[in-house]
Amino acid sequence: MADGMLAAGPGHADGASEELSATGRYPQILLIRHGETQWNRHRRLQGRMDAPLTLNGTRQCLAVATAAEAHLRSLSPNPRFWVSPLGRARQTASILADCWGIEFERFVEAPEIAERAYGAWEGSTLNEVKAEKPGEFDAYAADPWGYRVHGGESKDELFARIKAWLDRLDQRQAHVVVTHSGCFRALRALYTDASRAVIDAYREPQTTAFLLQPAGEKEIVPTAALLRTCGVEGAGYSVEI
Numbered sequence: 001m002a003d004g005m006l007a008a009g010p011g012h013a014d015g016a017s018e019e020l021s022a023t024g025r026y027p028q029i030l031l032i033r034h035g036e037t038q039w040n041r042h043r044r045l046q047g048r049m050d051a052p053l054t055l056n057g058t059r060q061c062l063a064v065a066t067a068a069e070a071h072l073r074s075l076s077p078n079p080r081f082w083v084s085p086l087g088r089a090r091q092t093a094s095i096l097a098d099c100w101g102i103e104f105e106r107f108v109e110a111p112e113i114a115e116r117a118y119g120a121w122e123g124s125t126l127n128e129v130k131a132e133k134p135g136e137f138d139a140y141a142a143d144p145w146g147y148r149v150h151g152g153e154s155k156d157e158l159f160a161r162i163k164a165w166l167d168r169l170d171q172r173q174a175h176v177v178v179t180h181s182g183c184f185r186a187l188r189a190l191y192t193d194a195s196r197a198v199i200d201a202y203r204e205p206q207t208t209a210f211l212l213q214p215a216g217e218k219e220i221v222p223t224a225a226l227l228r229t230c231g232v233e234g235a236g237y238s239v240e241i
Contacts, residue, residue: 119152
């Protein structure tokens with residue numbers, strides 16, 4: 001599988017495919033977000049709840065696996081494989097493993113990279129939250145990093161969780177990480193020392209992956225031809241919170 005290429009594509013927020021790291025203190029990471037789910041399609045917040053991949057989500061995984069395979073092979077020998085314990089990430093990892101010819105059991109579940117908990121908002125769209133819980137929505141809008149939904153966690157708390165996990169990774173090895181939008185953004189941001197303004201502008205469709213390395217980050221985007229070959233209909237959805 002070798003039809004992928006490095007490129008910036010529509011909907012990939014930064015408008016650039018490479019950004020220099022400010023630190024270089026972390027190991028190589030091939031970072032992948034799970035494929036489209038039934039709830040993604042309807043813009044529902046999933047958090048710790050789960051919805052299965054759609055057919056399109058499965059096809060997205062095939063495209064991402066193909067586009068990322070050359071980068072996987074370029075990693076230092078014997079990379080570690082990590083996956084969120086949530087079903088949608090495990091489904092994605094299973095498809096990646098089959099495409100790459102590796103055993104799924106090489107993926108180790110890491111609870112630390114489970115999606116941000118949205119508590120009482122899980123299962124709702126942001127528009128529904130705004131209409132049904134205007135006080136909570138206004139409190140979130142006034143402090144999007146510090147506000148914690150009842151039963152959930154704030155963005156600040158998510159970043160602290162991800163940083164603690166990232167700091168513990170073995171720097172002598174490369175790592176493949178299959179996770180969720182919130183964790184995806186946190187890992188990118190911590191790796192490149194991005195500002196909050198940059199982080200808030202992140203939008204990652206489900207057909208993108210990133211190679212994080214000391215020299216910077218590279219966005220891996222399947223070509224239009226590859227997306228057509230895999231039958232992908234749209235790049236998926238980006239979480240807006």
